[in-house]
Amino acid sequence: MNRYPMPSLDPVKRIQTFDEVATGYTWEMAQAEAGRCLHCKNAPCIQGCPVGINIPDFIQAIRNEQIDEAYAIITRDNLFPAICGRVCPQESQCEALCVRNKRSESVAIGRLERFVGDHVTTCQIDSIVEIPHKVAIVGSGPSGLTCAFELRRKGFQVTVFEALHLPGGVLTYGIPEFRLPKSIVNKEIDHLRAMGVHIQTNVVIGKTLTIDQLFFDGYEAIYLASGAGLPKFLNIPGESYNGVFSANEILTRINLMKAYQSNSDTPLPTMHNIAVIGGGNVAMDAARSLKRLSKGTVYLVYRRSEAEMPARKEEIEHAKEEGITMMLLTNPQAILADDTFRVRALQCIKMELTEPDESGRRRPVEIPDSSFLLEVDTVVEALGNFPNPLIRKSTKQLEVDRSGCFVVDEHLQTSIPLVYAGGDAVTGAATVILAMGAGKKAAQSIYKKIIN
Ligand SMILES: Cc1cc2nc3c(=O)[nH]c(=O)nc-3n(C[C@H](O)[C@H](O)[C@H](O)COP(=O)(O)OP(=O)(O)OC[C@H]3O[C@@H](n4cnc5c(N)ncnc54)[C@H](O)[C@@H]3O)c2cc1C
Incomplete structure (x- = not known):
C-alpha cells in the first residue's frame, strides 16, 4: 500500500494567491497513514x-488518537x-x-x-527550575531558537538577539508563505517565549552591541x-x-515586508518577464513567488539538467505545475539594458553535460x-549565500575559513572560549534541521562547560 497523498490547492487557482499549497492531512488521512508504520x-x-x-x-x-501525547x-x-513537517527534506533523511x-x-x-504540530490542543511546557546563568544567542533562525529551547528548559536565562524586526531567520524572511505560513512560525516561536526565552529584535551584533x-x-x-x-x-x-536582484532581496521584500500587499512600505517594481538563475530551493521559491506577482513568463535558468537540480523534487514538481518555464542546460553570459539602464534581456548560452x-x-x-x-525585464540570482562578515569584522580573534564561515571544534566552540557557533x-547554506541539530549540540556543550 502506498502512502496517503498530500491534498493540495489547484495550480491554476493557487498562483493567484500566497495561500499554502499543501493543505495537510485530515484526521482520517493521518490515522490511515499512521497505520502504515x-x-x-x-x-x-x-x-x-x-x-x-x-x-x-x-x-x-x-x-x-492521542495528539497531545x-x-x-x-x-x-x-x-x-509544524515547521519541520513542512520544510525538512524527509525524503533524504528519516523517510x-x-x-x-x-x-x-x-x-x-x-x-x-x-499534522501533530497543526492539531495539538495543549502545549504542555514542563516546569523549569531556574538557574542563575545567562546565555546570549545571536540570530533567531532555527539554529539559534533550538539552542535557546534546549538551554531554557535546563533553566538558563536566555536572550536571543536578532538583527531584523521579526524573529525566525530564513523561516520568516526566506521561505514563502505558500510553503510555510508565517502564522505557523509565529505559533511555534510563541511556545519558546512562553517558556521564558527573551527575543530582542532590531539588535545587530557587531554594530548595536x-x-x-x-x-x-x-x-x-x-x-x-x-x-x-x-548573496x-x-x-x-x-x-x-x-531590475537585477538577489533572490534574498526579492524573497525578503515579499515575505518579510509583504511586498505583495498593496500597502507595503517596500513594494516591488512592475515586472513582466523574469529570469531566475539557479536550481536550488531558493531559486524555486523565488520563481514561484514571482509567478504569483507577474502576468508574464517566469523562466528558471539552470546550467545543468533537471536530474542535477539540488532543489527538492516536490518543489520542482510544484514549480512546473505552476507554469515556471524551465530553461535547462542554459548558462547566463551577460545582462543587457535599454537606454534608461533597465534590464531588457539576459544573454545565455546552451550547455551540454560531460563527465562528473x-x-x-x-x-x-x-x-x-x-x-x-x-x-526579460527582471533577473534574479539564486546562487547561494556566504555568512555576513559583520561579526567577524568586529571580533578580531574570531577565526573564519575562506568562505567566511566560523571555524569551530568538535564541541562547536569557536577560536574564542565560551563563544560557540553553528x-x-x-556550514554555509544547508538545511533547517541541520541548523537545529547544531543548536542542540551547542546547547549541550554550553551546559557541560558552565554547569560541570
Ligand atoms: C529561500 C530559502 C528556502 C529554503 N528552503 C529550505 C527548505 O525547504 N528546507 C530546509 O531544510 N532548508 C531550507 N533552506 C535553508 C534553511 O532555511 C537554512 O539552512 C536555515 O534557516 C539555517 O538556519 P540558521 O539558524 O543557521 O540561520 P538563519 O535561518 O539564516 O537565521 C540567522 C538569523 O541571524 C540573524 N543575524 C545575522 N547576523 C546577525 C547579527 N550580526 N546580529 C543579530 N542577528 C543576526 C539573521 O537576521 C537571521 O534571522 C532555505 C533557505 C532559503 C534562503
Missing part, C-alpha cells in the same frame, strides 16, 4: 533524523514540528531509512509530524547562529542594471556558437 524495534528512521525524534512512538500516539514525544527533541521503502513507499513521516559587550553584560556563553545571508553573484556584465565533477554531478560545458537572448554560519 510498522513500529520497527530498531527504528532506522530515528537514525535519519538529525535531532533524533522518537518517530515510531509519536506515530503510535496518532494511531491511538504525540506532540509531547516530538517536542522532547524538536520544538518545531529514506523507513523499512516500508523496500517494498512500497516510506511512511509519510514529515506529513504526520506536521559587540561580543565583548555581551560578556561585559554578564552573559557567560554566546552562541553565534547568524546564518548565511550574504553570491555570478559576476557577469550588467549586474548593476535596474568534484560534486559528483555531470560537468556542464558550453556548446560553441549557441548564444541567444532571453527577453547552523549556516558554520
Whole structure:
C-alpha cells in the first residue's frame, strides 16, 4: 500500500494567491497513514533524523488518537514540528531509512509530524527550575531558537538577539508563505517565549552591541547562529542594471515586508518577464513567488539538467505545475539594458553535460556558437549565500575559513572560549534541521562547560 497523498490547492487557482499549497492531512488521512508504520524495534528512521525524534512512538500516539501525547514525544527533541513537517527534506533523511521503502513507499513521516504540530490542543511546557546563568544567542533562525529551547528548559536565562524586526531567520524572511505560513512560525516561536526565552529584535551584533559587550553584560556563553545571508553573484556584465536582484532581496521584500500587499512600505517594481538563475530551493521559491506577482513568463535558468537540480523534487514538481518555464542546460553570459539602464534581456548560452565533477554531478560545458537572448525585464540570482562578515569584522580573534564561515571544534566552540557557533554560519547554506541539530549540540556543550 502506498502512502496517503498530500491534498493540495489547484495550480491554476493557487498562483493567484500566497495561500499554502499543501493543505495537510485530515484526521482520517493521518490515522490511515499512521497505520502504515510498522513500529520497527530498531527504528532506522530515528537514525535519519538529525535531532533524533522518537518517530515510531509519536506515530503510535496518532494511531491511538492521542495528539497531545504525540506532540509531547516530538517536542522532547524538536520544538518545531509544524515547521519541520513542512520544510525538512524527509525524503533524504528519516523517510529514506523507513523499512516500508523496500517494498512500497516510506511512511509519510514529515506529513504526520506536521499534522501533530497543526492539531495539538495543549502545549504542555514542563516546569523549569531556574538557574542563575545567562546565555546570549545571536540570530533567531532555527539554529539559534533550538539552542535557546534546549538551554531554557535546563533553566538558563536566555536572550536571543536578532538583527531584523521579526524573529525566525530564513523561516520568516526566506521561505514563502505558500510553503510555510508565517502564522505557523509565529505559533511555534510563541511556545519558546512562553517558556521564558527573551527575543530582542532590531539588535545587530557587531554594530548595536559587540561580543565583548555581551560578556561585559554578564552573559557567560554566546552562541553565534547568524546564518548565511550574504548573496553570491555570478559576476557577469550588467549586474548593476535596474531590475537585477538577489533572490534574498526579492524573497525578503515579499515575505518579510509583504511586498505583495498593496500597502507595503517596500513594494516591488512592475515586472513582466523574469529570469531566475539557479536550481536550488531558493531559486524555486523565488520563481514561484514571482509567478504569483507577474502576468508574464517566469523562466528558471539552470546550467545543468533537471536530474542535477539540488532543489527538492516536490518543489520542482510544484514549480512546473505552476507554469515556471524551465530553461535547462542554459548558462547566463551577460545582462543587457535599454537606454534608461533597465534590464531588457539576459544573454545565455546552451550547455551540454560531460563527465562528473568534484560534486559528483555531470560537468556542464558550453556548446560553441549557441548564444541567444532571453527577453526579460527582471533577473534574479539564486546562487547561494556566504555568512555576513559583520561579526567577524568586529571580533578580531574570531577565526573564519575562506568562505567566511566560523571555524569551530568538535564541541562547536569557536577560536574564542565560551563563544560557540553553528547552523549556516558554520556550514554555509544547508538545511533547517541541520541548523537545529547544531543548536542542540551547542546547547549541550554550553551546559557541560558552565554547569560541570
Ligand atoms: C529561500 C530559502 C528556502 C529554503 N528552503 C529550505 C527548505 O525547504 N528546507 C530546509 O531544510 N532548508 C531550507 N533552506 C535553508 C534553511 O532555511 C537554512 O539552512 C536555515 O534557516 C539555517 O538556519 P540558521 O539558524 O543557521 O540561520 P538563519 O535561518 O539564516 O537565521 C540567522 C538569523 O541571524 C540573524 N543575524 C545575522 N547576523 C546577525 C547579527 N550580526 N546580529 C543579530 N542577528 C543576526 C539573521 O537576521 C537571521 O534571522 C532555505 C533557505 C532559503 C534562503
